[in-house]
Amino acid sequence: MTGFFFFNQIDMQSNWYTYLFHVQYLGLRYAGWQKQEGVRTIQGTLERTFRHSLGEERFKILGAGRTDAGVSANRAAFELFSPVPIELGTICYQVNQYLPTDIRLLEVREVGKDFNIIHDVAWKEYRYNLAFGEKFHPFAGGYLSYFAGNPDIELMQEGLALLKGMHDFRRFCSVDKITDNYVRTILETSFSRHPQAGLGYIPEQSYTMEFKGKGFLRYQVRIMVGALIDLGLGKLSLAEFEEALSGQGSGAIAIQAPAHGLVLENVVFRNI
Amino acid sequence: MTGFFFFNQIDMQSNWYTYLFHVQYLGLRYAGWQKQEGVRTIQGTLERTFRHSLGEERFKILGAGRTDAGVSANRAAFELFSPVPIELGTICYQVNQYLPTDIRLLEVREVGKDFNIIHDVAWKEYRYNLAFGEKFHPFAGGYLSYFAGNPDIELMQEGLALLKGMHDFRRFCSVDKITDNYVRTILETSFSRHPQAGLGYIPEQSYTMEFKGKGFLRYQVRIMVGALIDLGLGKLSLAEFEEALSGQGSGAIAIQAPAHGLVLENVVFRNI
Numbered sequence: 001m002t003g004f005f006f007f008n009q010i011d012m013q014s015n016w017y018t019y020l021f022h023v024q025y026l027g028l029r030y031a032g033w034q035k036q037e038g039v040r041t042i043q044g045t046l047e048r049t050f051r052h053s054l055g056e057e058r059f060k061i062l063g064a065g066r067t068d069a070g071v072s073a074n075r076a077a078f079e080l081f082s083p084v085p086i087e088l089g090t091i092c093y094q095v096n097q098y099l100p101t102d103i104r105l106l107e108v109r110e111v112g113k114d115f116n117i118i119h120d121v122a123w124k125e126y127r128y129n130l131a132f133g134e135k136f137h138p139f140a141g142g143y144l145s146y147f148a149g150n151p152d153i154e155l156m157q158e159g160l161a162l163l164k165g166m167h168d169f170r171r172f173c174s175v176d177k178i179t180d181n182y183v184r185t186i187l188e189t190s191f192s193r194h195p196q197a198g199l200g201y202i203p204e205q206s207y208t209m210e211f212k213g214k215g216f217l218r219y220q221v222r223i224m225v226g227a228l229i230d231l232g233l234g235k236l237s238l239a240e241f242e243e244a245l246s247g248q249g250s251g252a253i254a255i256q257a258p259a260h261g262l263v264l265e266n267v268v269f270r271n272i
Numbered sequence: 273m274t275g276f277f278f279f280n281q282i283d284m285q286s287n288w289y290t291y292l293f294h295v296q297y298l299g300l301r302y303a304g305w306q307k308q309e310g311v312r313t314i315q316g317t318l319e320r321t322f323r324h325s326l327g328e329e330r331f332k333i334l335g336a337g338r339t340d341a342g343v344s345a346n347r348a349a350f351e352l353f354s355p356v357p358i359e360l361g362t363i364c365y366q367v368n369q370y371l372p373t374d375i376r377l378l379e380v381r382e383v384g385k386d387f388n389i390i391h392d393v394a395w396k397e398y399r400y401n402l403a404f405g406e407k408f409h410p411f412a413g414g415y416l417s418y419f420a421g422n423p424d425i426e427l428m429q430e431g432l433a434l435l436k437g438m439h440d441f442r443r444f445c446s447v448d449k450i451t452d453n454y455v456r457t458i459l460e461t462s463f464s465r466h467p468q469a470g471l472g473y474i475p476e477q478s479y480t481m482e483f484k485g486k487g488f489l490r491y492q493v494r495i496m497v498g499a500l501i502d503l504g505l506g507k508l509s510l511a512e513f514e515e516a517l518s519g520q521g522s523g524a525i526a527i528q529a530p531a532h533g534l535v536l537e538n539v540v541f542r543n544i
Binding site for chain 2: 096142144148201258
């Protein structure tokens with residue numbers, strides 16, 4: 001809610017400069033995106049670093065979506081509102097020098113006053129990275145989840161395909177007091193070998209599940225993944241999975257998969 | 273000190289079983305090895321998981337060395353003292369299921385009563401992993417440090433070679449109230465391209481500095497690396513570096529390099 005408050009407040013300052021940044025981070029040691037007192041967050045770390053780099057206190061940062069504690073991003077987005085212009089050619093390099101190694105700015109552009117980082121999202125892509133078999137090297141532990149057992153990958157792929165389209169996802173999310181509309185549309189899904197499987201610290205038996213959509217409910221991706229793993233390990237039948245997808249029954253169908261397997265892969269905007 | 277206290281206390285319990293474990297971890301989100309109230313540590317996480325897996329409260333864990341906050345390990349060691357025997361064939365697999373993905377047990381063996389994990393260290397190997405040039409992907413940010421600039425690698429190699437042998441390292445450590453003996457011996461050093469450079473998230477321009485010795489002073493490896501980087505970037509001359517190595521002058525010669533580039537690569541014991 002704070003984000004919207006800032007946005008409206010700033011919207012009135014018609015003389016402020018507005019910039020769109022893309023950023024990537026390893027979420028492992030952060031208590032999520034959203035700034036909170038007394039804990040390390042992505043937004044808090046970015047604001048502290050921009051204050052230092054800009055020598056300016058009055059700017060505001062508004063994210064396109066708020067990742068939970070432990071969740072990473074490969075290409076997230078935020079808007080920066082500033083009373084003074086910034087140097088587009090050097091700002092990313094300059095801020096990156098002061099950001100810790102687990103956060104990196106990718107690019108920046110100036111956007112018009114009519115750009116709205118919340119409403120102008122065309123789609124977001126989330127990936128869930130996971131490995132089966134032997135437990136893997138801890139150096140990959142920040143962006144990959146491990147599951148014991150030998151799941152039926154084909155059955156998981158079948159389940160994943162069912163998620164595509166418009167459904168009532170009330171059994172694939174955590175209860176949220178703000179909404180009573182659980183209908184969302186998943187534009188695309190895929191299940192493939194991890195693109196870097198076998199390279200660096202990423203094990204051979206690593207997979208990536210991909211989910212594209214305009215918006216997702218709280219914990220939706222992680223609960224969908226949890227249900228797919230239960231399906232693959234025989235703890236859930238395809239019939240139960242399908243029934244839950246119609247909104248029938250009550251309570252979440254599965255426990256959410258661990259945060260550190262989830263990556264906000266991309267945020268794409270329309271009208272820019 | 274607590275460690276020694278436990279050790280002596282247990283040493284008297286001549287009927288306890290003693291095991292040597294090797295373990296690896298990503299230190300990024302941990303406040304170091306040593307158990308402390310209210311923060312997440314490697315020892316604390318291991319003890320909690322063993323309690324759960326063994327269904328036994330009375331065991332004790334003693335590490336071979338205590339890594340600082342943010343420091344990782346590729347093959348660290350600890351001794352486990354237990355009043356009941358453990359199942360050597362399954363314990364690592366079982367405990368690994370409950371440990372988070374950023375800590376992994378590698379192997380275990382039973383050791384005799386005369387084995388002493390502190391005194392029987394033959395040598396330890398530390399590696400410092402770093403990259404120059406473009407800031408790299410945050411997913412490698414937990415085990416690799418980044419430095420801006422274009423250092424003189426040959427000069428750094430020259431400086432590194434000077435560290436080998438027995439020296440008074442008082443200007444390459446943080447002042448420690450417990451010791452007034454700053455003489456240590458470095459058995460081996462090397463400077464090479466990172467063995468996984470260009471693979472996974474590890475950038476092409478990544479390097480590894482290696483240090484082998486029986487014991488190191490507080491922050492010694494990180495201050496030696498900090499001084500070598502200052503040397504490579506022209507902030508320190510080879511003459512100043514050599515002079516400091518004789519123990520001349522006062523104060524640490526450089527700021528310690530960031531914790532997350534440091535990895536306790538291996539601990540090797542004699543007599544087992």
